[in-house]
Amino acid sequence: MGHAHEHHHDHQNLSGRNLLISIVLNILITVAQVIGGIWSGSLALLSDALHNFSDVLSLVISYIANVLVKRKASLKRTFGYKRAEILAAFINASTLVIVAILLIIEAVERFQNPQEIKSNLVIWLSVIAILGNGFSVLLLKGNASDNMNMKSAYLHLLTDMMASVAVLIGGLLMKYYQIWWIDSVLTFAIAVYLIIMGWDLLKNSTKVLLLFTPQSVPIKSIVSDIQNIELVKNVHHVHVWQLNEDEIHLEAHIDFTEDIQLSTFDTILNTIEAIVKEKYHINHINIQPEFGKCDAKDVIVQD
Template sequence: MGGDHHGHSHAPRNERKIALAAALTGSFMIAELVGGIVSGSLALIADAGHMLTDFASLMLAWFAFRISRRPADWKRTYGFDRFSVLAAFVNGLSLFAIAAWISYEAIERLRAPGEILGGLMLWVAVGGLVVNILAFAILTRGGSDNLNIRAAMLHVAGDLLGSVAAIIASLVIIFTGWTPIDPLLSLLVVLIILRSAWAVVKESGHILLEGAPRGFDRREVADLLMQVEGVCRVDHIHAWSVTQERPVVTMEITATAGSDMTRIKSDARALLLERFHIDHATIEMHEDRS
């Protein structure tokens, strides 16, 4: 069962990165929310709302890493790995709700603009930018394919842009006094939020629906396996992912009479690993009796 450890090698490092980024984001989110309320800036409140989902996503990801280390048991034969995918899915959906709320608020603000303290808004937004750059640097260090780390990075990247939007809005308000820029730029933050939300929901939803791993085409797999010496038929190919890093495949291979089944099986496994990076394959062998 060597294949099972392959997705876990980075877990402790990922867990530390996530915990650090969560601490940074969580502490600043409160400052930004207070700053947004005091200065009257919706762009800051929108960014704090986005930071809240960041914080939630980072905490979910951290919790998912913790829980996925628990070993598999008789009830959950795959362990708790899927929890992280579920966490990413819920997290993506929560972003849609936040985006809707900010949009509603922005439209209300455009109808009836209020006073905004540009100076305070500027300082808070600059602080937010610094925190986001730090969090992003922590998460991107060492790179990662993990869906949760990627979801967290998307959040923080969106947040970074949100902070930039708030800085621009505050400068416009300081120099021209034109306050509608604030809700307009908060709507821009909404678009950024929606884009990252859709990407995460789509990918995690695909895994939860047992969709085929990325780059896996059943027809191509069958064609390639037919080229292995002694294979006369390949049937019932099913592929899915436990998590993004753990693709699994099952299939039936019918071999020509008298051929070496053990060799065919190991050739097929080698091919799946080399071409599709699948190291967990269950292959049922039959001999052609016709």
């Protein structure tokens, strides 16, 4: 257990370092794109700068969450800051969608009044953004698959790299073919892509924050497995929720057929823990034993 705990902290420290590097890179890119967007008159470049600025905010939030989650539990915070990363993922996904809506409004307005744009500056700044965001994407990719917070930061950077590629293509088309309206079309496409990428993460993080039952946990099957254990009469008042990326909790009341001893209950409890961990990947359970108690025996009880 000690080795796994140490590995977890090494993983978090590496994530924190990579986030810091990405923050510095994106601040530099944002400043360059804002100056370049104003100078060239490119809405696509300014929209990419706005997205990059949202990247900076999201990375800072992710970094803070990464630091907080390492803090230990206390009397005032019995769970510690284990939900900090889920909250960060929710905030970051929300900003993705909000930024996208703002970009769509701006793109529609600019499409109606296309303007000539200094394409050379757009091209060079988009190349710089692609290189900077591409490096940041590689830094965070390894941690994005198993951590919602890191995934939210990774998605911000990945979509921004894709946006910069679109801006580069637009800059080339404007330079060689004078297609000025492409700037607005690409901005609109970038915004739609942001909504698609951000919505799923926003939905999943919201479900965790609202204590919804994880999609992978079939409550009816769990109740059936527990009720098949000898001496178990009824399983009711069940709650299942996901605390963070690593922990799924189960809480339930169990009505027994006999007034059993505490040692017998411990044996049954060990059996239940083994079943729910092996079959359903639930690693924290809290069982309230009962015998002949007059209360609601429904699986789900409104508290």
